[in-house]
Amino acid sequence: MLGIDLEQADHGKPDLRLVAGYSSRALSQLVLRTDVSGMPLEWIDYKEAARLYHQGQVAYTCGSALFKLYGGVSARSGLRTVLEVNSIVATVGHTGNPGNTRQDYVPPLNNQTLFRRDAHFCMYCAQRFPVRELSRDHIRPFSQGGRDVWTNVVAACRRCNNLKASRTPEQAKMQLIAVPFTPTYAEYIFLKGRRVLADQMEYLRAHFPRHSPLHARIKKYLS
DSSP: OEEEEEEEOTTSSEEEEEOTTOOHHHHTOOEEEEETTOOEEEEEOHHHHHHHHHTTOEEEEEEEEEEEEEEEEOTTTOOEEEEEEEEEEEEOSOOOOHHHHOTTOOOOOOHHHHHHHTTTBOTTTOOBOOGGGEEEEESSOGGGTOOSSGGGEEEEEHHHHHHHTTSOTTTTTOOOSSOOOOOOHHHHHHHHOSSOOHHHHHHHHTTSOTTOTHHHHHHHHHO
């Protein structure tokens, strides 16, 4: 667990200072924020988590303890306030979860989450590549009426993408190794996460559709 100094600044917001001995990499661990009903909302850093605690917006917490926030010393008791921030915090107020309020919600499509959806595998040659060697391939090309949507795009290495060119996989005699899918909001939150902790994975997994391909991936991570 991280120890962090938290003192009240003049502007009324928490002023956090890292206690000696902890690295900036450790501080990069993000906290999963949910609404009060437990629906996943977003990833927040330790400063935003401290702000939510400070403003009384945290309803309850789950998961493991990540950070210890040290506040001021009480003049009456002489004790210093200590606040623990967990890996998952539920907050009050407006949910801000479009996946919970809109049945037709579709997460924004970008290469980062696309490549994570496909686990950085080329969906044609079944080899894993670093991000710099991957590209977004349109299964049905634009020239044949294809659209830039989750179900028509896959991660592909540059070699396979060039080989396929402006053809469908059938026309290029290439076979997809998995069926592309549109992530739900909870799946999208998981795909956006950096260094997702085991308890955060389990929590998000409980909100995935039963048929989600990500179940097997998380099960592998946790085994």
